[in-house]
Amino acid sequence: MDSEGTTCLYINEAIAMSIAFAPYIQVSSPPHTALAIIMSLISTALVLLVPLGLYLYMWSCTHSRSNDPAAAVPPTKWPILGMLPGLVANIYNFHEYSYALLAGSGLNFNGDGPPGAGMRFFITCDPANIQHIFTTNYSNFPKGAEFAAIFDVMAGGFFTIDGELWRLRRMKFVGVIRSPRFADRVAAHCHDKVKNHLLPLLARMASTSTSFDMQEVMARLMFDITAMTVFSVDPGFLSLDMPLIDASLAMDTVMEVGFLRHTMPASLWKTLRWLNIGPERRLHEANRVLRRFVVDTMERRKTNGGQDEDEEVVGDILSLYINDPDYADDDLLCGTLISFMLAGRDTIGTTLPWIFYSLAQNPNVVSIIRNELSPIASHKVARGMGATVIFEPEETKSLVYLRATLYETLRLYPPAHMERKTVVTDDTMPSGHEVYAGDAIYISLYSMGRMESLWGKDCLDFNPNRWLLEDGNKIKYVPSNKFLAFNSGPRMCPGKEIAVVQMKTIIAAVVWNFDLELVESQSIQPKLSCLLQMKNGLMMKLKKREA
Ligand code: HEM
Numbered sequence: 313m314d315s316e317g318t319t320c321l322y323i324n325e326a327i328a329m330s331i332a333f334a335p336y337i338q339v340s341s342p343p344h345t346a347l348a349i350i351m352s353l354i355s356t357a358l359v360l361l362v363p364l365g366l367y368l369y370m371w372s373c374t375h376s377r378s379n380d381p382a383a384a385v386p387p388t389k390w391p392i393l394g395m396l397p398g399l400v401a402n403i404y405n406f407h408e409y410s411y412a413l414l415a416g417s418g419l420n421f422n423g424d425g426p427p428g429a430g431m432r433f434f435i436t437c438d439p440a441n442i443q444h445i446f447t448t449n450y451s452n453f454p455k456g457a458e459f460a461a462i463f464d465v466m467a468g469g470f471f472t473i474d475g476e477l478w479r480l481r482r483m484k485f486v487g488v489i490r491s492p493r494f495a496d497r498v499a500a501h502c503h504d505k506v507k508n509h510l511l512p513l514l515a516r517m518a519s520t521s522t523s524f525d526m527q528e529v530m531a532r533l534m535f536d537i538t539a540m541t542v543f544s545v546d547p548g549f550l551s552l553d554m555p556l557i558d559a560s561l562a563m564d565t566v567m568e569v570g571f572l573r574h575t576m577p578a579s580l581w582k583t584l585r586w587l588n589i590g591p592e593r594r595l596h597e598a599n600r601v602l603r604r605f606v607v608d609t610m611e612r613r614k615t616n617g618g619q620d621e622d623e624e625v626v627g628d629i630l631s632l633y634i635n636d637p638d639y640a641d642d643d644l645l646c647g648t649l650i651s652f653m654l655a656g657r658d659t660i661g662t663t664l665p666w667i668f669y670s671l672a673q674n675p676n677v678v679s680i681i682r683n684e685l686s687p688i689a690s691h692k693v694a695r696g697m698g699a700t701v702i703f704e705p706e707e708t709k710s711l712v713y714l715r716a717t718l719y720e721t722l723r724l725y726p727p728a729h730m731e732r733k734t735v736v737t738d739d740t741m742p743s744g745h746e747v748y749a750g751d752a753i754y755i756s757l758y759s760m761g762r763m764e765s766l767w768g769k770d771c772l773d774f775n776p777n778r779w780l781l782e783d784g785n786k787i788k789y790v791p792s793n794k795f796l797a798f799n800s801g802p803r804m805c806p807g808k809e810i811a812v813v814q815m816k817t818i819i820a821a822v823v824w825n826f827d828l829e830l831v832e833s834q835s836i837q838p839k840l841s842c843l844l845q846m847k848n849g850l851m852m853k854l855k856k857r858e859a
Contacts, residue, residue, distance in 0.1 A: 387423070396425035396577075403575055407729065407838055410435065411759040419763065420743050429577040430458065433752040437760035440742040442793040445733055445753060446801035453753065456734025461582075462573045465566050465599050468644040469651030482806075488632060489806045495813065497627055499705040501540040502814045505533060506821050507702050509550045514826060515700070516552060518854040523831045525849040527665040530818075531657070534664070535560045537814065538656035542629040542649060543609045545616065559605035562598035563654060567842040569595040574732070574842075606646045660811055662727035662843045663718075665850045667819060669836060670721055670774045672828040672852065677717060677776060684713050685824050701824050708816040712787055716779035718815055719787070722797035723767070724774065729758040729844045731796070757796050758844065766794060826854040 387398020402409045413421050419438035425431025436442070445453045454474035463472050470481050488494050510533055517524050532550040535557065539547050549557045569591045573581045585592040613630065629652050633639045639648065671678050688708075689701045708714060733753040740746050747753065764771045767778070781788050792800035798808045805811075822828070831851035839847035 393426050394424040394431070396431060399423070400575065403840065406840060407758050410756045411762055414756060414759045415763060419765070420741070420745050422745060425577065429579070430750065431577060432748070433754060434745060434747050435754040435756060436741070437756045437763060438743050439766070439793045442755060442796060442800060444742050445755070446793065446799070446803070449739065450801050452736045452739055453733040454736065455732065458578060458734065458752070459732050461578065462570050465595070465602065465647070466651045466654070467647040469647040471651050471654070485632060486806045489810065493627065495810050498541050498810050499813050499817070501537050502817050503702065503704065505537050505550065506817055510818070511700055511702065511821060511825065513550065513552060514822065514854055515856060518826060518856045521853065523851050523853045526668050526852045527846050527850045530664040531560055531661045532557060533818070534657040534661035538653055539609065541656060542652045543613050544628040544630070545609050545612045547609070558601050562601040563658065564841070564845065565594050565598035567658065568840065570842045571840050602650050603646050606649050655807060658843050659727045660814055662845050663721060663725065664815065664818060665846055666725035667718065667721045667815070668822070668828060668852065669830070669850055671823065672830045674774050677774070678823055678828070680713050681717060681823050684711050685820055689824055703817060703820040705813045705817060708820050711816065712780065712785060713776060714816055714819065715787055715812060716776035718812060719779045719795070720774060720776045723761040723795060725844055726757040726761060726797040727844050728842070729756070730842070731755040731757065755796070760796060825857055827857055829853045829855070
């Protein structure tokens with residue numbers, strides 16, 4: 313790195329250091345009198361707002377800087393503050409930075425923040441350690457109380473709980489999600505949405521040569537499909553007039569502020585929450601919007617007649633909970649339903665734009681997918697089923713190259729790019745690293761998918777063939793501790809196959825009916841969020857293919 317770059321890094325670390333000190337200064341003078349309270353509030357405001365301003369300034373700077381793996385150097389270990397300033401200073405480059413750190417340190421890295429700030433951590437992408445954390449010694453590595461606090465919007469929902477309570481709640485939904493009836497239902501919603509909304513919208517964009525944000529279109533599509541699955545109500549966000557999507561934007565906010573919370577000492581973000589300022593104010597508003605969405609949508613479902621029918625017959629996710637006395641608490645019901653919306657919308661909605669981005673850059677992959685689809689499409693056209701072809705879930709089930717393309721995208725762009733666990737009792741990892749009770753463990757899925765030692769010399773290439781057995785007719789088995797996109801061990805994603813069916817339906821329809829083109833001169837990079845969404849969206853142009 314040049315000397316200007318190094319100076320910048322130190323300045324950034326110094327700014328970050330002042331931020332990290334804030335919570336400690338603030339707790340030093342407890343207020344006793346009215347004057348002391350006022351003085352304390354003023355000093356709190358100064359101590360918090362100045363560093364916060366700087367912190368947010370640094371975040372905003374990140375929006376004008378590009379990701380540069382070469383910029384990733386190990387953070388300085390400052391006296392008292394440990395690596396916190398260095399980590400904050402490099403946050404703009406978070407994904408590439410963690411990747412470079414892990415690549416340079418043999419897949420594992422120990423770090424810490426100031427003593428007492430609860431910021432001692434271990435970051436890994438080593439499959440042997442992942443096996444240990446997610447499966448072999450699973451009960452020693454729950455998500456933990458800090459994780460639950462960070463995602464308080466989903467309070468009590470399955471994503472944020474551990475232990476026996478999680479096991480019981482998982483048992484309740486997993487049987488339903490894995491049932492063929494539920495899978496058919498979701499596949500039918502997806503098929504209808506693609507046929508009646510997505511393809512007409514894309515055809516309009518193609519006929520007018522209009523460029524559009526594919527990420528936004530996919531977010532709308534997945535919001536509608538997931539809401540149908542959860543509530544049996546279609547919010548109608550994917551339509552030609554593109555209505556305001558405040559609930560969808562609120563879900564993005566939850567993930568962005570959740571990421572910010574992960575990077576701060578808990579005492580800092582909790583104070584900001586108490587003061588209701590900055591990102592915490594945005595989160596508070598997002599929480600309000602999401603809760604209103606849940607209440608309004610449940611009301612619409614009732615009006616549509618859903619709740620008067622036998623819940624067994626309705627068969628949506630809400631049916632599972634609506635008459636369950638354990639979920640009589642509104643907050644718990646809301647937290648649970650929001651968690652399901654996130655599970656379905658955020659994961660697929662985040663993956664699809666990366667698929668279309670990768671396909672637009674790899675025309676050879678598009679050709680192979682079309683070859684795979686061709687016999688099915690010809691059959692449909694011969695039966696006079698119209699020029700625009702849509703594929704049924706049953707028809708795409710056996711398409712291995714399409715599945716390989718999905719896996720390859722999830723390897724390089726896992727929507728949940730980072731997992732967090734907490735250590736219950738001191739332990740030694742298979743790699744020999746020691747972790748101590750209370751430490752946070754971060755597992756970088758983003759880095760894991762790019763490691764040469766795991767995926768070979770072509771690890772950064774988009775190559776679906778790596779997922780195929782030699783005869784090309786079967787998917788190669790890759791253990792989940794190496795391909796972690798759907799998680800591993802007892803908390804493995806129960807929606808994996810449902811997700812694959814939906815993604816296949818959507819990709820097949822788009823790729824068969826349209827040629828994809830990226831709009832030039834756009835900067836594609838991940839935003840700072842718990843989801844690997846694109847910071848600036850994905851501008852594309854489509855051309856209708858001739859039958
Ligand atoms: C591209 C698609 C998807 C990906 C990559 C994905 C990935 C994941 C991951 C990484 C987790 C673990 C999260 C954690 O515990 O921190 C998870 C859990 C979960 N997923 Fe998925 N998922 C996808 C689609 C879906 C869909 C469509 C559904 C619903 C039908 C779903 C339902 C769930 C549920 C209920 C859990 C919680 C499991 C538990 O905590 O026991 N997922 N998923």
